[in-house]
Amino acid sequence: MTAVQRYAKKFNPKIIKEGDHLSRQYPKYRIEVTSSYGMNEETILFMEAVVEDNFNGRFETDALNKIQELVQGHLGGYWGIQFYEDPYMFFSTSFKRSPSFVVLDVSGSGIAIVKES
Numbered sequence: 001m002t003a004v005q006r007y008a009k010k011f012n013p014k015i016i017k018e019g020d021h022l023s024r025q026y027p028k029y030r031i032e033v034t035s036s037y038g039m040n041e042e043t044i045l046f047m048e049a050v051v052e053d054n055f056n057g058r059f060e061t062d063a064l065n066k067i068q069e070l071v072q073g074h075l076g077g078y079w080g081i082q083f084y085e086d087p088y089m090f091f092s093t094s095f096k097r098s099p100s101f102v103v104l105d106v107s108g109s110g111i112a113i114v115k116e117s
Contacts, residue, residue, distance in 0.1 A: 097117050
């Protein structure tokens, strides 16, 4: 089992299905993928676990840097972390240039994790 697989299995979130939406309830946050490209389920679960473990619900540089360090340490390369007060009101050209990204609704806040090309 790889380090990414171990981290992804750190939590056992409850899956919540509402119409065509799927979210996962973690101990602190309810997380839904609002947009993604170039990622498999294991990588998304890993990123959700990293966010659950390190995000404090506010825009705080230390927490977002910790998320970035963990993602880069496990997946390699350079990854950018972007915070949005509303998970559906985001705009970034980095998505257009990225080979892979995920945008998460984290209990009403938006977090984008974007691999730099």
